[in-house]
Amino acid sequence: MKILVINAGSSSLKYQLIGMETEEVLAKGTCERIGIAGGKLTHKAHGETFVVEKDLPDHTVAIELVLSELVDKKAGVIKSMDEIDAVGHRVVASGETFTKTTPVTDETMKALLPLSELAPLHNPAAILGINACRAVMPNKKMAMVFDTSFHSTMPAYAYLYGIDYDDYKNYQVRKYGFHGTSHKFVSQAAAEYLHKKPEELKIVTCHLGNGSSISAVKGGKCIDTSMGFTPLAGVPMGTRSGDIDVAALEFLCKKKGMTFAEGMEYLNKKCGMLGVSGISSDFRDLCAAAAEGNERAQLALDMFAYSCKKYVGAYMAALGGLDVIVFTAGVGENTPSVRAGVCEGLEAFGVKLDTKKNEFKNDGTVHEISAKDSKVKILVIPTNEELVIARETAALL
Ligand code: ADP
Numbered sequence: 582m583k584i585l586v587i588n589a590g591s592s593s594l595k596y597q598l599i600g601m602e603t604e605e606v607l608a609k610g611t612c613e614r615i616g617i618a619g620g621k622l623t624h625k626a627h628g629e630t631f632v633v634e635k636d637l638p639d640h641t642v643a644i645e646l647v648l649s650e651l652v653d654k655k656a657g658v659i660k661s662m663d664e665i666d667a668v669g670h671r672v673v674a675s676g677e678t679f680t681k682t683t684p685v686t687d688e689t690m691k692a693l694l695p696l697s698e699l700a701p702l703h704n705p706a707a708i709l710g711i712n713a714c715r716a717v718m719p720n721k722k723m724a725m726v727f728d729t730s731f732h733s734t735m736p737a738y739a740y741l742y743g744i745d746y747d748d749y750k751n752y753q754v755r756k757y758g759f760h761g762t763s764h765k766f767v768s769q770a771a772a773e774y775l776h777k778k779p780e781e782l783k784i785v786t787c788h789l790g791n792g793s794s795i796s797a798v799k800g801g802k803c804i805d806t807s808m809g810f811t812p813l814a815g816v817p818m819g820t821r822s823g824d825i826d827v828a829a830l831e832f833l834c835k836k837k838g839m840t841f842a843e844g845m846e847y848l849n850k851k852c853g854m855l856g857v858s859g860i861s862s863d864f865r866d867l868c869a870a871a872a873e874g875n876e877r878a879q880l881a882l883d884m885f886a887y888s889c890k891k892y893v894g895a896y897m898a899a900l901g902g903l904d905v906i907v908f909t910a911g912v913g914e915n916t917p918s919v920r921a922g923v924c925e926g927l928e929a930f931g932v933k934l935d936t937k938k939n940e941f942k943n944d945g946t947v948h949e950i951s952a953k954d955s956k957v958k959i960l961v962i963p964t965n966e967e968l969v970i971a972r973e974t975a976a977l978l
Pocket of ligand 1: 789790791792793819862863864865866910911912915916
């Protein structure tokens with residue numbers, strides 16, 4: 582069985598064709614600058630990279646180009662589109678309308694439309710991607726796989742905000758969480774690595790990238806997560822503030838003469854690591870600056886590790902213990918000093934890092950970085966959101 586995974590952004594589209602028997606990526610690539618002059622497809626297959634430069638006025642043209650590459654004599658990996666058994670689409674927000682992977686039909690597409698309000702930067706792009714695929718492959722089975730579904734098992738006392746319950750009911754304002762496919766993948770991979778059943782484990786998964794979220798996973802199910810109604814909440818991120826007292830935003834809006842919308846833009850794009858350091862949102866830049874003695878870069882890194890550590894501690898309490906901490910995503914997989922900062926001071930709770938093992942060079946495999954006598958296992962697991970989308974799509978079929 583072959584599954585095509587599509588992750589559509591407003592001006593980009595990433596894809597992977599995955600052979601499900603071996604879970605091998607047969608081909609993958611990205612379309613860039615959709616709807617803008619200077620479109621470009623970068624396609625990787627057979628260990629080679631193929632680049633096609635061509636204007637891509639809309640997502641439908643982009644999908645057509647992807648399919649023509651997939652069946653191309655030189656760059657292709659299949660003889661015809663018939664070899665694609667189904668298409669799995671990444672969709673960010675499901676609201677409370679969908680709690681699991683859902684087939685794409687006229688009816689479900691109609692129900693998806695109003696959810697764009699919950700993720701205005703992401704959901705409309707996913708809809709464009711799905712519509713484009715349906716136009717080009719009208720008879721192909723398709724699924725929508727939501728970033729939020731893994732978090733749908735959170736109990737009400739964890740996902741509710743302390744607001745008027747009627748407002749939650751009327752407007753579905755609550756915590757949804759994000760990065761669900763990643764948290765799901767690494768928590769399952771941790772259980773596999775440890776030769777345990779997911780039901781036996783209490784895990785804290787730290788997806789630390791440009792956007793970061795931390796989840797508590799008990800018996801294979803998410804019971805709490807750090808992001809909220811939107812991906813602004815939780816730990817400070819590349820450019821997002823993370824958790825903040827909303828009264829501080831009102832105060833800042835008054836002081837800086839910002840409208841509420843400008844204030845939200847400020848919290849999403851100018852704060853976090855970038856705002857505190859005044860240098861960059863990128864952890865590589867921050868680590869380099871801190872190593873040269875830049876105090877604000879060090880402060881931003883310290884804030885980040887401290888905030889992550891507090892979530893780990895809170896989730897130990899929520900889980901009633903802890904067996905495994907998993908680090909994943911760009912920062913989690915590549916930045917030893919952040920991992921060390923998160924674990925530091927948790928020794929009393931059975932978390933003991935092996936500082937030498939923590940310095941491993943990322944080779945895309947699982948690394949166990951806890952000390953031999955650590956009660957809690959500490960793992961670094963490369964995430965694979967596309968594979969979760971492919972697995973979910975295959976399972977639905
Ligand atoms: P997102 O998917 O949220 O955009 P990523 O998971 O790709 O983000 O993480 C990006 C972050 O990871 C950046 O801050 C970057 O500095 C950091 N990072 C550190 N080392 C590496 C590396 N070797 N490769 C990629 N990202 C890295």
